[in-house]
Amino acid sequence: MTKIRPKTSDAPMLVGPLPGWITAAPAETLEDAAFRSGAALAYLHMISGQEAVPQPLWRDRLALAAAEVCVGFSGRREGGHALRDALHLTRPGDHPGPAGAIFGQWSRAVARPISVAHLGKAMDGVSAERVALCLDAMGSNPVDRAAGVIEAVLAGLPRGETVALILADAVLAKSVGKEHILPLMSLGLKPRELRLREDALRLACHRAVLVGAGQAVPLAADLARRAARLQAVVPKLRAKGADRAVDLFLARDALAPGALLGFMSDRAARRLCDRLVDLGAVRELTGRDSFRLYGV
Incomplete structure (x- = not known):
């Protein structure tokens, strides 16, 4: 089995808080929002290179947060505890319920590198053709491409919020050179914002990246500390x-x-x-x- 433990003894932990100027005030214009979301993505790029951060765990815990958001979009009230129960305590072959299925899609999506085949398997009922079209989305910057994916997916699947957000975060990650989805945009979008179009949707998506980064950065720091503690007890x-x-x-x-x-x-x-x-x-x-x- 491939070892994925972070190295904790060679260098100090370098995950500091997201600089305050990035999120201190609301981004009022599309230009301002794009500048700040770009800065946040650059900061996250640095964190994703830190060996002290357990990257698969970071992605999976953010997947839980993203699943909670998507469950809320469907009008359900299950929180993180219920989602974990549905995914981990359901017997093999049994259906985990609507909320558990949403968490299952997110957890599968972040577990392996981004590809048409993998995402097609992670999201039940989504064709390889649709996934491929989304991954090839065009746009002037990564967030704009992801916003275009949301608009296109929901035009064909009006109740496909989870699919739209998984694919949007996949396109965002791929556009910044990452191999795995890191749930970000999905953490900050509100239901009404998913129905916006063009510049209004792009502005909402840039703002959502800031919200997602505001959750992802402190989580990375916390998990790095917890991973170091776990690593320290292994000899015992x-x-x-x-x-x-x-x-x-x-x-x-x-x-x-x-x-x-x-x-x-x-x-x-x-x-x-x-x-x-x-x-x-x-x-x-x-x-x-x-x-x-x-x-x-």
Whole structure:
């Protein structure tokens, strides 16, 4: 299994807060908004190169936030706890429900590099032709291309908010030279803004990037600290397969002990999760005595 642990000892953590001037005041004009969103994307580009930040985990936790937004677009009220339960505690072959399906689409979309084949599989019922057209979107800058994708997708799929936002964030990431989707624009758009057109939609999308960056940057810093703490306790772990379990925790928003059964017993998996909680390296995310989920 490929190791994805961040290096934490060679260099200090370099993830500082997003500069205040980028988000201090509302961006009133399209030009101002484009300048600020470009600055935010440049800052995120720097963070995405930091080895201390567990990149797969960062993407997956932002995918949870994006899924919450999309669930809200559909008129449902499920929050993060319910989405995690739906995705991680549904039996194989069973449907996770509408909200769980939305989270599943986002989680699959961010897990692997951007491609027509992968995104077609991640989003149920979306043709490869539609994905390919979106990934080839044209525009004067990355955010404008992503805005054009939202407009085009919703013109053909009026209730396809989740598909539109996944593809928009895919185009945004691809346009700035990234291999994976980092949910950003999806975090800041309001339902009414998705129905805007042309310059009004582009302005909303530039503003949404600022909102998304405002969530993504502090999350990256927090996860870097948590990942360093998890890495520090690895020498204290004696369970067979503990290294592989740590790699999974650094890649997933949440895990049930059953996710570790491919390389350790059920009892060993539960004991390891509880041991990591005792060491302050992971958190139990549900507050329950059973059907527990754990995450960094």
